[in-house]
Amino acid sequence: MSVAYALPTIDDELRPDLLNVLIVDDERAIREGCREVAESMGFTTLTAESAATAYKQLESRSIDIVLLDMKLPGSSGLEVLQEIKRRRGEAAVIMMTAYASVHTAVHSMKQGAYDYVTKPFNLEELRLLLGRAAGHVKLLAENKVLREKVKAHQSFGNIVGRSPEMEKLFRIITKVANSVHPVLILGESGTGKELVARSIHFSGPNRDKPFIPVDCGSLVPTLIESELFGYVKGAFTGAVRAKDGLLAIADGGTIFLDEIGELPIDLQSKLLRALQEKEIRPVGSTKRVAINVRILAATNRDLEVAVREGTFRKDLFFRLNVVNLRIPSLRERKQDIPLLVGHFLERMNRELGVERTISDDALKLMMSYDWPGNIRELENCMDRAGALTSGPHIHIGDLPTQLQNANRPVLVPVEGNGSHSSGVVPMAEMEKQAIFDTLRRVNGDKLMAAKLLGIGKTTLYRKLKEYGPEDWD
Numbered sequence: 001m002s003v004a005y006a007l008p009t010i011d012d013e014l015r016p017d018l019l020n021v022l023i024v025d026d027e028r029a030i031r032e033g034c035r036e037v038a039e040s041m042g043f044t045t046l047t048a049e050s051a052a053t054a055y056k057q058l059e060s061r062s063i064d065i066v067l068l069d070m071k072l073p074g075s076s077g078l079e080v081l082q083e084i085k086r087r088r089g090e091a092a093v094i095m096m097t098a099y100a101s102v103h104t105a106v107h108s109m110k111q112g113a114y115d116y117v118t119k120p121f122n123l124e125e126l127r128l129l130l131g132r133a134a135g136h137v138k139l140l141a142e143n144k145v146l147r148e149k150v151k152a153h154q155s156f157g158n159i160v161g162r163s164p165e166m167e168k169l170f171r172i173i174t175k176v177a178n179s180v181h182p183v184l185i186l187g188e189s190g191t192g193k194e195l196v197a198r199s200i201h202f203s204g205p206n207r208d209k210p211f212i213p214v215d216c217g218s219l220v221p222t223l224i225e226s227e228l229f230g231y232v233k234g235a236f237t238g239a240v241r242a243k244d245g246l247l248a249i250a251d252g253g254t255i256f257l258d259e260i261g262e263l264p265i266d267l268q269s270k271l272l273r274a275l276q277e278k279e280i281r282p283v284g285s286t287k288r289v290a291i292n293v294r295i296l297a298a299t300n301r302d303l304e305v306a307v308r309e310g311t312f313r314k315d316l317f318f319r320l321n322v323v324n325l326r327i328p329s330l331r332e333r334k335q336d337i338p339l340l341v342g343h344f345l346e347r348m349n350r351e352l353g354v355e356r357t358i359s360d361d362a363l364k365l366m367m368s369y370d371w372p373g374n375i376r377e378l379e380n381c382m383d384r385a386g387a388l389t390s391g392p393h394i395h396i397g398d399l400p401t402q403l404q405n406a407n408r409p410v411l412v413p414v415e416g417n418g419s420h421s422s423g424v425v426p427m428a429e430m431e432k433q434a435i436f437d438t439l440r441r442v443n444g445d446k447l448m449a450a451k452l453l454g455i456g457k458t459t460l461y462r463k464l465k466e467y468g469p470e471d472w473d
């Protein structure tokens with residue numbers, strides 16, 4: 001047999017009675033033996049003693065799985081395989097051969113066969129193989145449905161989701177897209193705040209106008225000011241020519257202020273004045289410039305707490321919080337994970353020109369994981385799995401280690417009353433050590449570390465700031 005795959009359970013969820021198995025072999029005893037096994041599992045079976053009969057069956061019935069002999073009277077099994085894949089590309093074809101030739105088997109799989117089995121084979125071996133093939137067919141069908149569902153939400157800028165939380169979000173986006181009011185987008189890092197902002201802009205009447213994102217968490221304060229408001233020639237060292245600010249350049253369009261909670265307090269007052277007066281004063285200038293721009297802002301911080309702590313202006317908060325959208329975390333809408341996985345698989349298959357699927361066991365593990373990095377982490381996970389898998393199917397072993405170990409408690413010795421007992425490492429400490437270990441591996445490259453961890457660079461900078469000056473070198 002070939003490399004073993006995760007064995008799906010043949011139960012009501014899989015519904016073998018809805019799958020048709022075609023058995024093609026010129027030996028009557030082989031056909032009857034295979035039919036007996038398939039029917040005992042609940043499959044509907046058809047038989048053919050030649051290539052011509054097999055083609056007639058393909059024309060008259062929907063075939064899901066084919067047991068195909070490598071040698072048929074007047075035909076090569078490989079020729080029949082190619083014809084089956086041409087007519088029913090999604091069918092799982094299992095080659096049967098009396099010659100235990102690895103070369104022949106590998107060649108048939110390169111031509112599109114799902115797997116192979118060498119004669120004589122025992123009945124249990126055939127049962128396992130039919131079970132795996134049924135799971136493969138099921139996954140292909142589910143992926144097709146997922147792709148159709150993904151296409152249904154193209155109008156929302158590729159935001160993927162069918163959960164009640166996401167349906168509510170879609171309704172709000174539709175309403176606010178046609179207004180000019182500021183919108184405050186709230187959500188954890190990696191939930192897709194910029195995607196929502198883009199959807200609001202490109203679903204509205206000013207979709208042909210500029211959409212300009214500004215990352216307030218990654219730019220130094222002086223650079224943010226000159227980027228937003230512009231400057232005149234000679235305003236500071238290096239200002240050899242005047243430059244318009246983004247608030248002026250986006251005339252009639254949208255400025256998306258990502259991580260607005262990181263904006264320094266003095267720039268908050270300047271931004272508030274610009275929004276209230278609808279004009280800006282470039283750095284180094286005495287003249288004011290009128291602006292016509294919509295502001296969308298996003299943050300993963302609790303701005304009400306920041307207001308109470310004095311790190312965010314109350315008046316600016318009220319100005320931005322005319323409408324607020326909260327994007328649910330991925331752990332709050334786990335029913336969307338299969339849909340998102342299908343979306344990333346579709347993109348992967350399109351870009352690589354392959355047809356990848358994911359096993360039931362791998363998908364179940366992903367459903368049980370809490371995804372602290374949200375959709376960004378899931379996307380990173382799928383990209384990694386696609387790069388590491390050695391075949392068309394993504395399995396548990398292809399997933400990142402943190403997923404594979406997610407349900408395993410981490411125990412460490414803890415001292416107490418002079419003895420040792422088992423204790424659990426807090427999640428916060430595990431997260432901290434993961435960040436430090438990754439930074440050491442990439443020699444302090446924060447952008448690379450953030451990418452490997454599946455989090456945003458702003459989140460990484462904020463975490464390091466929270467940890468303080470602890471030495472990880």
